[in-house]
Amino acid sequence: MKIIEDNHAYVNSLLVVIILMPIFLIIIFTISFSFTLANDSAGDLSADMLKDSSRDVENQLNRISSEAMHNLSRILLENKHPCTNSTKTLRVMIQDAVDNLTGKYIQRGIMINCTIINIYPSDDPYCFDVYYRINSTFINDSSKNIVNKEKITVSMVDSAYPVYDVYPLFRVNVDIANDSYVYRVDDVAYHNATSGLIFKRCPYEDYTGHAHSNLTMLDCLNNHYYHFSHDGLCVFCRLENRSTCPHAGLETFIIPTHRLNESTSSVDHVYFNESASGHYNGTIRDFNESFIYLDNAHGGKYGF
Ligand SMILES: [Zn+2]
Ligand SMILES: [Zn+2]
Structure with missing residues (x-):
């Protein structure tokens, strides 16, 4: 009689395990799936943040370059002295202004390196060309980064920054x-x-x-x-x-x-x-x- 009762208990516990097993599996699967989802959306979010920050800097390059050209011509006008290498001087002035801007992203954990490679007179004499390379990454996670190399053509006549003919x-x-x-x-x-x-x-x-x-x-x-x-x-x-x-x-x-x-x-x-x-x-x-x-x-x- 005792043996039969024990057997009964054994079968019962086996049944409980068999019934509960898929439920456990479903719970574990659901937890791990939502964890992956959360991780993925965090990844998407940080990639978007990097892309937006990089684009913000690129969008401001035109204004920064216009302003630097205005400032260069104004300084020469005030000093009544010509420039020995105007494209080089302008490149340094644009670089300084860009570094000032990208420095502000460090507080947000984003490292943006924007290098002004060169400045050339454009085929359109009312404009000049700015060649640059931009590299953006997270200070704590350099596995994510965005690199872009581009040229922008900056007008010297349609902007809020007039250029003086010295x-x-x-x-x-x-x-x-x-x-x-x-x-x-x-x-x-x-x-x-x-x-x-x-x-x-x-x-x-x-x-x-x-x-x-x-x-x-x-x-x-x-x-x-x-x-x-x-x-x-x-x-x-x-x-x-x-x-x-x-x-x-x-x-x-x-x-x-x-x-x-x-x-x-x-x-x-x-x-x-x-x-x-x-x-x-x-x-x-x-x-x-x-x-x-x-x-x-x-x-x-x-x-x-
Ligand atoms: Zn020339
Ligand atoms: Zn005319």
Whole structure:
């Protein structure tokens, strides 16, 4: 009888184990599954955080580069001294500003290394190119990282950070008044002449149209706009006070004050060119109460 009871108990406990086993298994499986899920979403979240931080820095590079270019030109304007290597100086200034920004991510546990590799004059002379490499990782987990290598093209004319044309300052005696240079030169035609202080893109992109409307020509002169030019100097060569420039360049007009039949051409790179062959004359081109002097090549370019 005792043996039968014991057997009964044994069978009962076996049954309990058999019934409970799958429940245990389900519980263990569910726990481990939700743990994996939680781990995965934490992983996704940290990857997103890294991506967002990296993108934040990249999104600010354009503004930082614009501001650095504005500051570089302003410093040269204030010091009245050209730069020996303007792309290198600008690269260092952008790097400093970027380091200042990326330093703020360290408190959040994120290490961002953004290296400004190089600065080049762009094919578009109103812009410059910034090449950079960015590497973002967690301070406590370097297994997760994001690397990106890119180029951005930064405008020097559509931003809140105007870029000063310091070139006239290095070439002749000038004063500054109302965002213009006033030429304190002996040359009768150019005594008190004016040209622009800030680079601005001429909106009249069909250049030959300048001469076809007095309003266009006057608006261009009054605003001291700059034009594409193969012979003109780029912004970087202007910052370095060079005489020639291998890059896509710009030209603007120096507006003379006295009417003569002819005088030095009013295109800035012609006026500033020191070589005897380059300093060529232009004939007077009249429109309403204003006038400039243009040589034949530039006369043709602007539709005269
Ligand atoms: Zn123009
Ligand atoms: Zn150049």
